[in-house]
Amino acid sequence: MDIMEPAYGTAYLLTVAAVAVAVLLVLIMKVRLHPFLALVLVSMVTAVAAGIPLADVPDTLLAGFGGTLGSVALLVALGVMLGRLLEKTGGAQVLANTLIARFGEKRAPLALGIAALIFGFPIFFDAGLVIFLPIIFSVARQFGGSVLLYALPTAGAFAAMHAIVPPHPGPVAAADLMGGDIGLTLIVGVPVAVVAWFVGAYLVGTRLGRRIVTSPAAMFGDASDGDDRIAADPPKFVAVLGLLLFPLILICLNTGISTLQTSGTVPEDAAWADALVLLGQTPVALLLTVLLSLVVLAPGRFSMQRATALMDDALGPICAIILITGAGGMFGGVLRASGIGTSLTESLSGLGFSLIVQAFLIATALRVAQGSATVALTTTAGLVSAQVAAQELDDFHVALLVFAIAAGSTVLSHVNDSGFWLVGRFFGMDVKTTLKTWTVLETTLGLAVFLLAALLWVVF
Helix, strand or coil: CCCCCCCCCCHHHHHHHHHHHHHHHHHHHHHCCCCHHHHHHHHHHHHHHHCHHHHHHHHHHHHHHHHHHHHHHHHHHHHHHHHHHHHHHEEHHHHHHHHHHHHHHHHHHHHHHHHHHHHCCCCCCCHHHHHHHHHHHHHHHHHHHHHHHHHHHHHHHHHHHHHCCCCCCHHHHHHHHHHCCHHHHHHHHHHHHHHHHHHHHHHHHHHHHHHCCCCCCCCCCCCCCCCCCHHHEEECHHHHHHHHHHHHHHHHHHHHHHHHHHHCCCCCCCCCHHHHHHEEEHHHHHHHHHHHHHHHHHHCCCCCCHHHHHHHHHHHHHHHHHHHHHHHHHHHHHHHHHHHHHHHHHHHHCCCCHCCCHHHHHHHHHHHHHHHHHHHHHHHHHHHHHHHHHCCCCCHHHHHHHHHHHHHCCCCCCCCHHHHHHHHHHCCCCCCHHHHHHHHHHHHHHHHHHHHHHHHHHHH
């Protein structure tokens, strides 16, 4: 989707964006209009008000909607299929029980968060969260209370790794644009992500989770819904862990080989390398994992016909989630296409702050204005790259700049962010509750990352 030259000034575009968000919140929270309808309506009106030519409005809407669905729908659908099979065979419960046995009931949220940090190293936020859904729900069902007590620390762990640590595309692109060293960014990024997660996501998430109770849709059914024959013979822990590690290994191979091809160590036209890169694409890796789960879990438990019925049952509840997430991407896409990002970066580029503070503020403004964390991260990195070169910063300080920009692109997730809708709908939250939980957690996580980066910037 091309970003047009802004038809109006920054002040006008910011006003349009603010009014659009306010109207959207009123329609959903006060009028009780379905979020999908509200998002599509506000996106269309915002596109017109922002000066996008009328003939281009339909294409702009479809580009934002389709682009988001392309990255979300396959992952969510394949993920819940895998989750349904693990849930119905008792595999998710086996994994949950093993984690609890190692960490104890009181440390269950910590156990899930640490597991998510490990799995989040190569896996994107949305894919990792979908894979962990049955485990989160199994633990919550076992111990009672709000699912958010377990969901928020887990989702925060995936968010931290996705935003800060290579090989995720955002930090890789930012480091590259500013001439930094990706390897050093990875080495420093892991401890920064872990500490920031514990302070900004685990402590905050568990506190919020104990206070707020939600009722998520039963997308994986209930362990007691009449399939006792299947659950009576659960798979072994090693089999369940192997199924979860399988996509992780494929995605790691993809990342490693792609890096070697870029560096010239592996020829770019090597057929075997291209094949492994293909197998490690996240949708392909999840597809192969679902097929492998049928081979591992089905024999002696259910027929292929029964497996199809189980997966059909899982797909129904997520249709609304996928559509609303796509509509959220549509709204964010309209704001990006309007040129608000271009206007904002030009207005903020002359700020007289320290470079790390300036980078954080610009990324934050872009994140709030147009929703996409990746756009905020890469745009900000490109904007400050000239100053990085002029100041001749070393690789360590470039890495700290990457973290500061990632922090700004994480905070204040709201209605123009597709991830906001994904998390809210998965865990049964309305818009108000999502703002009180996920928006708060993303903000404290981002602030924790920035404060760590700023401290290291001053000390070193």
